[in-house]
Amino acid sequence: MLRVREWLVMTETPEYDPATSASNAILAAFDFSTKLQGSRMHALPPCPQCHSTFTYEDAGMYICPECAHEWSAQTSAASEPAAKVYRDSAGNILQDGDTVTVIKDLKLKGGGGVVKMGTKVKNIRLVDADHDIDCKIDGFGAMSLKTEFVKKA
Numbered sequence: 001m002l003r004v005r006e007w008l009v010m011t012e013t014p015e016y017d018p019a020t021s022a023s024n025a026i027l028a029a030f031d032f033s034t035k036l037q038g039s040r041m042h043a044l045p046p047c048p049q050c051h052s053t054f055t056y057e058d059a060g061m062y063i064c065p066e067c068a069h070e071w072s073a074q075t076s077a078a079s080e081p082a083a084k085v086y087r088d089s090a091g092n093i094l095q096d097g098d099t100v101t102v103i104k105d106l107k108l109k110g111g112g113g114v115v116k117m118g119t120k121v122k123n124i125r126l127v128d129a130d131h132d133i134d135c136k137i138d139g140f141g142a143m144s145l146k147t148e149f150v151k152k153a
């Protein structure tokens with residue numbers, strides 16, 4: 001905590017804004033604690049062969065000094081965040097290129113007409129947005145739909 005407080009003092013500038021400064025301090029504290037956790041998590045794993053805890057790291061490899069076992073440090077690195085899973089109204093997993101059916105009449109904004117229930121939509125593209133399907137519908141052109149209003153065909 002002491003270090004965070006020092007940081008606060010150091011960043012107080014003439015155009016000191018208490019609101020921003022406070023949230024910056026929270027961010028800094030958060031960053032600081034993540035770093036602490038991060039360094040703890042980087043403790044070297046025990047040897048998978050003899051369970052020795054004297055593992056050391058060399059050029060991306062973990063090496064056990066007791067049984068001379070070497071293994072890649074890569075495998076224990078944090079894995080990629082899981083990709084977002086998109087599900088239709090029935091809970092089926094959707095993927096890019098899928099064909100879906102619209103499950104209810106969807107009124108388009110600005111008097112653009114209605115996409116009728118049962119309309120087939122081919123070759124959808126999933127996007128990370130409120131309307132998470134980008135697609136083209138015959139007679140309507142490019143548009144965005146919500147996964148909750150479609151069902152995998």
Ligand SMILES: [Zn+2]
Pocket residue numbers: 047048049050051052064065066067068069
């Ligand atoms: Zn070992």
